[in-house]
Amino acid sequence: MTPVLLTATLMHQAGVLLLIAIPIACMSWTVTHEEVFREPREFCKRKSQDCRSMPERKFFYLFTCEYCFSHYVTASVLIFTRYQLLFAGWRGYVLAEFALVLIANMYMSLYNRLRLDIKHENVTIAVEEKQVQKP
Incomplete structure (x- = not known):
């Protein structure tokens, strides 16, 4: 059976790919890093280390790793959007599953890098202000 190409242009498909990856990255990052999910994430981290069976450990680990979690978020989004x-x-x-995971993880890496730069800049400014206040 020969694969059937989609009728949408490649530019349109690429644009949709870049757009759909944004909410995937947002959902994955929020669950695996942000304060609002800290308690469930800490619970999952403990369970991923303490459970006896490997499937249980892997299941709970999934909620602590943005890369792992992004695969499941992407699968859900694909079911919803039929992209x-x-x-x-x-x-x-x-193809969409793996392309979306790649782009979403690139977005999350970029966001993480920006956060580190901003934190470093804020620390540098705070240190400089303390040095100025010490006459």
């Missing part, structure tokens, strides 16, 4: 990349059918879903 396919390049090919119609299952091939398009498989």
Whole structure:
């Protein structure tokens, strides 16, 4: 069976790919890093280290790793949006899954880098202000 190409232009598919990856990155980052989910994340971290069976440990680890969690968020988004990349059918879903995970993780890496730069800048400013106040 020959794969059927989608009728949408490649530019349109790429644009949609870049846009759909934004909420995937947002959801994945929020669950795995932000304060609002700290308690459930700490619980999952403990369970991922303390559970006896490997499937249990892996299940709970999934909620502590943005890369792992982004695969499941992406699968959910694909079910909701029915987005396919390049090919119609299952091939398009498989390509979309991995492409969206890649782009979402690139967004999260960029966001993490920006946060580190901002924190470093704030620390530098605070140290400089303390040095100015010490006459």
